[in-house]
Amino acid sequence: MPELPEVETVRRGIEPHVVGRTITAVHVHDARLRWPVPPDFAAFALGKRITEVSRRGKYLLLALGTDASGGRIIVHLGMSGRLNVLDDQPPLRKHDHIEIELSGGLRLRYHDPRRFGAVLPWSADAPGHVLLDELGPEPFAPEFNGDYLFQRSRGRRSPLKNFIMDGHIVVGAGNIYAAEALFRAGLRPTRAAGKTTRAEYARLAQTVREVLGDAIQQGGTTLRDFAGAHGEAGYFQQDLYVYGREDQPCRICGSIIKGLRLGNRASCYCPRCQH
DNA sequence: CTGTTAACCTGAGTGC
DNA sequence: TGCACTCAGGTTAACA
Numbered sequence: 123m124p125e126l127p128e129v130e131t132v133r134r135g136i137e138p139h140v141v142g143r144t145i146t147a148v149h150v151h152d153a154r155l156r157w158p159v160p161p162d163f164a165a166f167a168l169g170k171r172i173t174e175v176s177r178r179g180k181y182l183l184l185a186l187g188t189d190a191s192g193g194r195i196i197v198h199l200g201m202s203g204r205l206n207v208l209d210d211q212p213p214l215r216k217h218d219h220i221e222i223e224l225s226g227g228l229r230l231r232y233h234d235p236r237r238f239g240a241v242l243p244w245s246a247d248a249p250g251h252v253l254l255d256e257l258g259p260e261p262f263a264p265e266f267n268g269d270y271l272f273q274r275s276r277g278r279r280s281p282l283k284n285f286i287m288d289g290h291i292v293v294g295a296g297n298i299y300a301a302e303a304l305f306r307a308g309l310r311p312t313r314a315a316g317k318t319t320r321a322e323y324a325r326l327a328q329t330v331r332e333v334l335g336d337a338i339q340q341g342g343t344t345l346r347d348f349a350g351a352h353g354e355a356g357y358f359q360q361d362l363y364v365y366g367r368e369d370q371p372c373r374i375c376g377s378i379i380k381g382l383r384l385g386n387r388a389s390c391y392c393p394r395c396q397h
Numbered sequence: 398c399t400g401t402t403a404a405c406c407t408g409a410g411t412g413c
Numbered sequence: 414t415g416c417a418c419t420c421a422g423g424t425t426a427a428c429a
Contacts, residue, residue, distance in 0.1 A: 386402070407423095412416105
């Protein structure tokens with residue numbers, strides 16, 4: 123479900139409600155996630171104050187205590203995760219895994235039917251975290267640019283789409299936004315990463331940033347079940363040019379959008395607009 | 398090292 | 414209704 127824009131939408135949704143509040147109770151109803159919620163998670167979080175809500179790639183980070191002196195909570199939404207801010211206490215639904223009660227009567231509820239997500243403690247003493255240490259740059263960071271992609275791609279034979287979906291190259295572009303960024307750059311997803319030119323990568327770095335930024339402005343893409351921190355849908359699905367549009371006419375040139383599979387993922391491109 | 402595949406899960410949709 | 418099958422926004426472990 124959630125790529126960078128959806129995670130950022132959730133981050134912005136919860137931030138103003140949780141920063142400054144103290145964790146007064148933690149209920150782990152079902153610890154079975156991508157990695158099990160460790161037994162000491164509740165004790166780790168209890169009594170600490172949330173001081174910051176940040177994001178690294180598709181990971182949400184809740185800093186605990188003054189300048190994270192109490193560590194952080196790492197949240198990943200996987201394919202079907204939701205993190206909601208509640209000001210009441212509706213009955214627990216199936217797949218409501220974790221509830222974090224906050225001072226002032228608010229609560230955070232983590233819900234994840236497919237259980238590909240994660241909620242983990244990150245101790246303040248740990249220098250880094252194995253899930254974050256090897257990630258590529260943020261797409262909005264200055265070091266993410268055409269020259270960087272060009273340099274990292276030399277000698278690589280994998281398709282361009284797989285290359286930019288690799289979180290070790292750049293974080294945040296999943297199946298939707300990789301396809302859309304490639305369309306905006308006029309590049310086919312099947313192109314060999316190592317044979318793409320410096321000028322083309324300059325365009326691609328630009329369109330990756332642009333499409334992610336546009337999607338954040340629209341509150342993300344809601345195809346089936348994505349919802350923000352308050353249950354609201356996103357609107358970027360109205361702005362998709364190729365994702366999910368196989369066999370439909372290109373919105374620019376009218377050619378029929380082609381579908382294929384790359385690395386076990388559905389992919390789409392316009393045979394006329396993309397080369 | 399690079400690259401490909403299967404695997405982890407549930408639920409929604411489709412076709413018979 | 415029921416059953417079998419396919420597919421889904423992510424990531425990594427195992428393998429060639």
